[in-house]
Amino acid sequence: MNENPSKTTLLSGLILIGAFIYLYSCTNTESSKKNNTEIPATSHAVQYKKPSSGFSDTLVINEISAVFYNPDSLQLNKIQAITKKELYETDVHNCFYLMRNARMVLKKYWPHIHIIETSEYRYLLFIKADNSKTCIDLDTQQDMCGILLFDRKKEPELIDMMNIDTALGFYFKSG
Secondary structure (H helix, E strand, O other): OOOOHHHHHHHHHHHHHHHHHHHHHHHOHHHHHHHHHHOOOOOOOOOOOOOOOOOOOEEEEOOOEEEEEOOOHHHHHHHHHHOOHHHHHHHHHHHHHHHHHHHHHHHHHOOOOEEEEEOOOOEEEEEOOOOOEEEEEHHHOOOOOEEEEEOOOOOOEEOOHHHHHHHHHHHHHOO
16 A cells, blocks of 8 residues: 555544534534524514403404504513513514514505504404405414505405515515
8 A cells, every 4th residue: 555644644534523523413413402492593483372362342444455463562461471581572573673664665665555553453354345354353363463465355464574575566466
């Protein structure tokens, strides 16, 4: 064999380092899984069952609208009581900034769409142009807050607030 001893040593060292990294990553997966399930940083899944509203009134919507809903103050207190502090603060922060952005987008690019804000109604009754009706119980919407689009021709649609620009175009320009 005419191999250079330094190449053999280097190759052995690289193999040893590679094996160490592989073994370390395999033994560390359980702890990283536990950390990810406690408070997922990028998860938008709600970690609680939404408590019921303190109201039982119905809001009637019969115009082209974007309906912004938030929990009432009692419901918000209940959510805070059953949610980890960091997750609750993140949800409140996300609701505020996503809704603020959505309002700005609507006012700038879709000014003809009526913005309706509610935190004091449990039910939303949408009346379509053909007089058919759809009632949505906000207690069944598991997100703390959200936006429903309604064009009077089709069913109201809950949108992903992070993609407000796309959602508005898809909902109001199609069908």
